[in-house]
Amino acid sequence: EDPSLEKHFKGHRDAVTSVDFSINKKQLASGSMDSCLMIWSMRPQMRAYRFVGHKDAVMCVQFSPSGHLVASGSRDKTVRLWVPSVKGESTVFKAHTGTVRSVHFSSDGQSLVTASDDKTVKVWTVHRQKFLFSLSQHINWVRCARFSPDGRLIVSASDDKTVKLWDKTSRECIHSFCEHGGFVNHVDFHPSGTCIAAAGTDNTVKVWDVRMNRLLQHYQGNAVVNSLSFHPSGNYLVTASNDSTLKILDLLEGRLLYTLHGHQGPATCVAFSRTGDFFASGGSDEQVMVWKANFDAGDYGDVLKTQKSGTSVDGTHHTLQSEMDCGVHLKKTKTQDSGRSHEQQEEENSLANTLEHIMGQLDVLTQTVSILEQRLTLTEDKLKECLENQQKIIQNKMS
Template identity: 40%
Template structure:
């Protein structure tokens, strides 16, 4: 029998948003947590204290769909259905700058590991690359033929991975602006993507409810988990041995990627583990 004291348990219950939460990010200090919501706001939570002190950042006029942060310049980037990208200072005042990024709602945003570039994706079917310090448009990646659902940098910055409502996943080389790999999913679209820390595989949260892991080198499906009614997000643990997924069934699944199986189901209501 394993050590039950190491099993996951609920530590804090954070309340502040009034509508659906669309994205979460831990800051590098592992003390502060960022969230964004359909209520048009971002919140910064200090989860190192029992009362989880929070700050609310308001400015977007429609739902905030995604966010990211810079580790070196201490800035927060967010995107929204209001077609804008905002760059925030994570201070009490929460001042920001904004610019129109696309002609349609912006669904996804990701910052390069160097914090010098930013990639955004939109319902206008385009993925755009930006110079972050100058907030200047650099280039578009074209090839998807429907709404862009997710775009993410790899940890080493060598690739950008994207998914769209055309049921494809694409891997881009930001240096050459070329698509180096296309993965087709005949029955479902990938709502969110997460690249393995070593850059060799992509985890995809599928609208069909499954989580799929694709090997970039062999261009083949590596693992397939049936987990939710709809899988809303997936992410790799920094060590690359485990994944987390969440779904519209209200559960979070912890997956052992080495053994290829789910090991926990976290459910705040039932608090039951598999």
Template identity: 40%
Template sequence: VQRHCFIYSLNQHTNWVRCARFSPDGRLIASCGDDRSVRLWDTSSKLCINCFTDCSGSATFVDFNSSGTCIASSGADSSLKIWDLRTNKLIQHYQVHTAAINSFSFHPSSNYLISGSSDRTVKILDLLEGRLIYTLHGHKVLLWKTNFDSKPYQDLLQHHSRRSTPNPPPHLSDIHPRTPHLHHPQPTPIQVSTTSTPTDFLALHDSGSKVEEWTGGESTNWAGSNSGNQSGSDGAGRGRRKEEDTAQNHPLEVLSGHPSSLDFTLQHIVQQLDVLTQTVSVLEERLTLTEDKMKECLQYQSQILKDMQKSE
């Protein structure tokens, strides 16, 4: 640009090229077009180093995330796809719009993505959880451009994290235990009882007693005969397999996080909020039309009164 001269061209696309973007470090170029492909170019060798052909329609927009490790592309088929350049694999695929996506933008943290579509909506995606978190309505025409604020978000978060009125540090007595009891705001001494057995360790205690019984049976059989030793080893294998199955099955239920029913409920709530937002938008449009009609009636009435006064 400074020398105002042509440098080189990249011409492996077989149809119109709709978008091209430099990576944050300037070493790569991502391009997309109507040939349903997203191509990755090396600026030093001027060669196409990768080509993603997973698009089912024309690719309308492409961009890098802030770290340059992923690229995303949108298509006329209302799909949004994200590829990892380190593994050259598709890692996320979103189908949240009902029309072609014209533009999108990564958040500076690369944890969120905002997209604008021909369906007149703006949608914000949480890339860490892989779901839609918000839909913005209000545009009456096609939406062509979206972007996040370029202000450094880390400085902003640090500024808001400072307390205006510092509070005293929390105390252990401020944490409610599992069993309900009277909560005292003042610090109270905490006593730990070593004789109590939590309910969470009952299963572990039972399994430990089973192991002890099996160990005693094994030692007795070992002191007996070879046939007893054989049966003891078989029992040991069965006992070990049973304990492994128990240890593998039960913790999965604890570490699985939110149950599927809760996820379904949250998705249903988000859908209902989306419908409610659309309803409020329609009501606002009708209220605006009513106000315009009332204004016209008042103007017409005042004009009639002025004409009557002039005629008198």
């Protein structure tokens, strides 16, 4: 079945720059050149929240892994962490000396990586927003930075036409991929963490293996590619381009699967939901669209079957295929060997849900403490001001 347009949201007053789903798919966040952040509810008849705080265009948004925080980066050089509820409370910190193009949480939700026009990539703690370190080998704007799924690597994409791979512990650049013929707009890790995909102004999407540092796949389009997102299965990639289209690429067969037309004008951003059954896109037409994937082989068994029959277009796809095969095999055998009782499974699920809830509550507490600390500092400053003014009045009276 073909992907279908589920709903579209109107509310932004300028181009949409970024979209991201919360873990439970109940909310969708979007950022825009109108300086606002919108939190859309996926449930019918639920109102959207408009968050105002940034002084200039919002360039990027992302939900924390637990879904209890949203990070946004802006042309006003700051990053804000929001609680996605009615109040829309946020903490703010000055992250860079130029536009913040990209924000991304590590998969444990503890760290945040930001990328900027000041040519640097910076890593911060989410709690108290403490600066940890800076990566500064790019020689032009850095458009995008992402943690690997295991949090050990960082990948960054820049207008210096390179994609750089960094070791988070040693803080060194392990490799620079220089094959792009133009600026690199977007980069992301494959869910397995073994490869990366990058989109550029040379109208291409390139997939590299980060263990061998070699090019696996190369897709040539006919328009600038602004954004991309991997399907959680790792078998598909969705892209957003300046020709207003979204494209679904089948990575196992190395071919274009669908071209979707919905936006009027450039499609600026795209993102799969955490489970891969939906994806969202944003465009210069101020619209946010939600699409139902439909093409996803829900059962990994089906994926296996298609892999076995799928022939490669050329040798470059073999490595990706066998590698994904292996990942899928693991998932498959696990379910066969488990033979667990239904009750045990249910208990584990409820335990997982409880832990998820606790993590969420901790996120909110952290955020609340942070907000309180800020308020306290403001109050102390005001008090200091009052005392100073009092002193001045007394001195004036004395004289």
